[in-house]
Amino acid sequence: MDSGSIIENLKDKIKLIVEKYEKVQHDQVGLKTENTGLQSELEKKNQEIKELESKLSTLQYASAMSGSNLGQNKEARQKLDKLVKDLDRCVNFLKKK
DSSP: OOHHHHHHHHHHHHHHHHHHHHHHHHHHHHHHHHHHHHHHHHHHHHHHHHHHHHHHHHHHHHHHHHOOSHHHHHHHHHHHHHHHHHHHHHHHHHHHO
16 A cells, blocks of 8 residues: 555545534434523423422312311311421521521
């Protein structure tokens, strides 16, 4: 093999490597964009979950309060006691600041 063919061979390999590098760079940009979109969607879904959990909790409290049997009233009382304790803890925390 002469030096001219070796140089041409190296040029071809370098060109191929550069093309692959550019493709990888392009793919990376696309993946970053997709990742950002998915993170945004995940954040929205997490917020939606929190809102639905809050609505569920409210409905459970309302259901327990409107229930006529003793078990439901006891459950409602326990939930209200927990809420009052949480509120007291928050008030005490705010007083310390």
